[in-house]
Amino acid sequence: MTVSSLTDELEDELISVCRTTIGDGLRSLTYFTANGHEQLYLRSDLERDADLERFVANERLGFTSQQTYGDSELGEYEFTIRVFEWGYVTRVIVGDHGVYVTTDPLPMDEFHEVATAIRTVLEGDDS
Template sequence: MGEIVSDDLADQLVSTCRTAVGDELRSVTYFDENEEEQLYLRGDLEADADLVGFADNERLGFHSQALYEETELGPYQFTMRVFDHGYLTRVIVGDHGAFVTTDAMEMDRFRELASAMGSVLEGE
């Protein structure tokens, strides 16, 4: 850890996500407009995901966040992507964000996860 994100922020994000979703947590990745860093990968998973590709796709959220800023929907909170074997949750605050992958779990837990991630990212 510590390449593009401080060890303190990395530890806070991982700890917060583990607390929010427990053993269903698969991975935590921090990103900004130019770089990404995987902060956590569960031990039973292989590190063969296209991290750069995932991050490039999630960076589109910087543009989306600006588009949604003045809508009647209210402020952007988080984005969820649903897959056959789990979920990806992305939170962007300002010029940085994080995405988390999880196993399947109850939908209510995603709001808790996104809120906790946003609080940590706002603190930076």
Template sequence: MGETVSDDLADQLVSTCRTTVGDELRSVTYFTEDDEEQLYLREDLESDADLVGFADNERLGFRSQTLYEETELGPYQFTMRVFDHGYLTRVIVGDRGAFVTTDAMEMDRFKELASALRSVLAEETDD
């Protein structure tokens, strides 16, 4: 993969998403405050998306997770963005995050996806 993420973590994230989402998975991107790396792009899609722009927008979540600490809503879990042709799900744990794009799916599958991503990102943070 690249310098942003270890090959092991990249493989775990993509494998987790493929297992949870299946054929509806469109892309997987890992990001930090300073960098981003697309780990997976479904082969029927073009690689012309503004990855840096998407990542810059999703980085706002680092500030949001701090803002939402100590609220009556409980801990931040994940963010979903809904589009005409699919969804973007963002999960942040500590100083790292991932966003995943998918085709339309049932809501429960997004919860499963976010929980699985959170587990993989948290394991890496503990190392």
């Protein structure tokens, strides 16, 4: 489902910061809002048969989580990491849009680096 608020410039910038930060460990990159989503990048060695609707529905729960943790003594929400046997899902939400990336196993500091880069791009988007 294509997202109407996604500009070519935002798409290019998100792909660039994720590829620069993660390199060949980046498996996929998906942009989403409450009403739509678009997979922006899929590494060439991966199958295009993933159930994106299911993944996106789960990542959209982050919009509610932001409200839940909004006044927490932990500080402001930054990003979420989910750990799997063969890789990770990292989600960043800013306002009414978000991105999740799937990656091969990476050192923990690289997750913070990519989340910070994504957040900077999403915060700078005027959509």
